Amino acid sequence: MKLYTLDIACLERARRALARPGHRLGSARELLLSEADRLCRTPPESVVSKPTPAPGGDAHDYLSLAPDAWPTLRRTGGSGWQQRDGNLNPAAQRDDYDAARLARMTDRCLTLGAAWYFTGQRVYAQAAAEQIRCWFIDPETRMRPHLNYAHSVPGDLAGQGSGLYETASLWKVIDSLGLIATSGMMDAEDLAALRLWFGTFSDWMFNSASGFEGYVWHDWRGTSHDAQRTLYRLFCGDSAGAANVIRHGLTLRLAAQFDREGRQAAALDSDRPFSASLRNLEAHLLLNRYAEQVDIDRWNRVCSGRRVRAGLEYLLPFMREPDLWPWRDRVSDEQTRVQRVLLQALRGYATSGAVLREALLGMPEEMQARREWLLWYPDEREN
Structure with a gap:
């Protein structure tokens, strides 16, 4: 099984957890299968x-x-x-x-x-x-x-x-x-x-x-372009081409988009600052994942003092307390993406596990049964 974005280790952890009667992932599995059954009829x-x-x-x-x-x-x-x-x-x-x-x-x-x-x-x-x-x-x-x-x-x-x-x-x-x-x-x-x-x-x-x-584009649209093209090159067997996109993007995207505190100036100046910041952060996390497959540690890379992790740390307080967000759009409008970003970040930034888990478990109750928990299930030894 070859996966590029998901991680087989997370999926296997979820499958082992589901084998235990009464595990909380059971609700997510039920919803997944209900939706899959509906799709089979369409x-x-x-x-x-x-x-x-x-x-x-x-x-x-x-x-x-x-x-x-x-x-x-x-x-x-x-x-x-x-x-x-x-x-x-x-x-x-x-x-x-x-x-x-x-x-x-x-x-x-x-x-x-x-x-x-x-x-x-x-x-x-x-x-x-x-x-x-x-x-x-x-x-x-x-x-x-x-x-x-x-x-x-x-x-x-x-x-x-x-x-x-x-x-x-x-x-x-x-x-x-x-x-x-x-x-x-x-x-x-x-x-x-x-x-x-x-x-x-x-x-x-x-x-x-x-x-x-x-x-x-110098915002989340450009970063998404990099993430997509990297993935497609990997899927087509062009590891060298994928690595070139990643390396070039360290300067073009990472160093240019974040300041040293993790703020994204272009995103904060947009019509929907939180959405733009979060979309860009998610694209960077995808690039981190794809970089693993060409032996580049992008999770911890520092470029001109800028780090993806700083971008996560800047947004994290607002993910935990949405009412603190000082700009005009609403954090609550992006709950599904917030959950996906937190789960992916938890996989890549284990040393921040406690605060990331706290943010995840503090989300609305209905979010705890989403498919994303099955796809990126974290290490239970740290739950």
Whole structure:
């Protein structure tokens, strides 16, 4: 089993814990399987399901609306579109576009893959494999490996590099392949087709105009670009390429984004400071994880006095006491991401275990039964 983002040690700890009657992870397992059963009764997601294709006329092209794009009346008559910073349009999440569909697809793969891992019931692995083939391989339903029409503004911009953040969850697909590997549901031909898809997409990310636009962002969008491209290079067997992205990002991202106290100036100056800070921190934690696989200790790397750990330590008091956050957005709006960040940080920063566990266990009660506890279950000897 090859996992890139998840850690087999955490999964094995969770499986051992579940073997003990009455363990608190039982509630998380029940919710996971309930959702997996529901997904098995629903058809796979596909980009060709949208009612209107992308501007190029091909339904296989991914299409999303810039989240801050709104229709507006023009002084000269007629209607148009404009972007309003910080004012999110709920239409961007409708199924006229592919953003919500992509998010459902990646979450579907991970849920079904985890359900197979924790039960060994082939129906879950089969459903995960069907979804992966539908989105990436089958000629009738596959997505083309580019985002030329992501974050579009009708009548103005065909696509923008900022749309690359919408594919940040593709790690769930890649790790679901590892989770279901022993089921035999994906063969060598399937895996070769997937590596071709992700290799082509990785090349597009750096060599196309829109893809490179995503790379040059100096905030969480740029860090997410690095994390994605690193993962895709690892998945395609290009360890040297992955290491190059990581090393270059130490200066471009780590040293440039954090101050010595862990504050992120660009994030704090944005419309949603906590969300932007947390998204960037999560992308850095993913890069820390991927760096392990090319023998780079990024968890403890100090670059020009800047550390990822300092970024975590700056946000941690606000994760524990959300009302202390002094800026305009709300910490409570990001509870799922906070939990995921804390669990990943607990894996990488064991010496901060006590305070991280306290923050995790202090979250709302309903968060204690989330799937994330199964995926990143910490060492019980320190619980």
